[in-house]
Amino acid sequence: MSHPTNTYSLVADIGGTNTRVALANGRQILPETIRRYTNSKFPGLETVIRQYISDENDVDPIAACVAVAGPVRDGAATMTNLDWTIDKDTLTRATSAETVAILNDLQAQGHALGYIDQANIQTVLPGQKAPDNAARLVVGVGTGFNAAPVFDHEHGRIVPPSESGHANLPIRNEMELRLCQFVSTAHGFPAVEDVLSGRGLEHAYAFLGVEANDPRELSAKDIMERCNNQTDPRAEEAARLFTRILGTVCGNLSLIQLPFGGVYLVGGVSRAFSAHLTNFGFGEAFRDKGRFAGFMGNFGVHVVHDDYAALTGCAAHLVSLSKSN
Structure with a gap:
């Protein structure tokens, strides 16, 4: 179907493997316009965007914004696992939009808070009632780990960029010290992301195997499947270890940022663990x-x-952005 000119915004979420693109009417995503593209089939973002515009009957968007899995600085993005140039000039050239913006993917998650259907939000720990403009914290656990505060004030919302996943992994006991030494041996530095991510769960499982004198490797997907089916005690133990450390790190970040408006866990690994957080000790940690x-x-x-x-x-x-201009 054709779309009205200079009416909708074009938005995209660029991951390491796939890029999802959609049109939005204000803050409302138009579900029927969501399309997914495999990055390896395209030489760069501009080609993906042009393909999407063609697929949507040469839609002419009034604005465009992309979320990128990597740091953004001075209007340009660097992706860890994708050799693409992503900057405002490229986005403007591809879309012909009057307004363009580039966000880190976690910043985009922060800007989404308050505009997500409540049916899609699961409360793990209830908090105290707070003002609508109270600070919040978004924590992303997926391929990697990151966290960023979300501040609302009279001039709009600010979600500062962050690389929280590369801070030192906290240590509370002898076992966690040995875990730090284990991931440090493998990666040279015991970072939060070395445990709190998909590959981090794999590291936790491998570490427990070394501890038990029975080393084995397993993918994060298989670990969670065995944990859910209760067919592998080590998978459950790895998930418990992961959950406790996640609780510790989220607690530390909460004391730093004071998110009286709540902590919001996002990302595929967060969703995979959502049914286990209470039973595996997240709240206690x-x-x-x-x-x-x-x-x-x-x-x-x-x-x-x-x-x-x-x-x-x-x-x-x-x-x-349109309100501030």
Whole structure:
């Protein structure tokens, strides 16, 4: 079907493997326009966007925003696992849009908060009631790990960029010290992302095998499948270890950012663990902050079950840009 000229925004979520593109009417994603493209079939983002515009009957968007799995600086993005040039000039040339923007994918998730269907938000830990403009924290656990605060003020929303996954992994006991030494041996530095990610879960499983004098490797998908089916005690133990460390890290970040508006876990691994967080000790680890244990009850923790939240965040960011101009 044809689309009206200079009416809709074009939004895209660029991952390491696939790029999802859609049209948005204000903050509302048009579900029938969502398309997925395999990155390996295209030489760059401009080609993907041009293909999408063609697939959508030469739609002429008024604005465009893309979310990128990598750091963004001075309007240009660098992707860890994809050799593409992603900058505002490229996006403008591909879309002919009047307004363009580039966000880190976690920033896009932050801009989506408040515009996601409540049916897609699962509460893990209830928090205290807070003002609508209270700070929030979005934590992404998937292929990698990252976290960023979300600040709302009279001039709009700010989601600062961050690379939280590359901070040191916290240590609370002898076992976690040995885990740090294990991932440090493999990667040279015990970073949060070395445990709290899809490959991090694999590291935890391999570590427990070394601890038991029975080394074995398993993919993250298989670990979660065995955990869900209760067919592998080591898979369950790895998931418990992962969950406790996730609780510790989220608690640390909450004390740093004071997200009285809530902590929001996003990403495929977060969703995969959502049914286990309570039973595997997330809450206990999250609140294990000594004399601040009671204070931690101020922060609610939620899991976002919306695979298109980054697209919504891109659309919401464009709306905020149009209001500020």
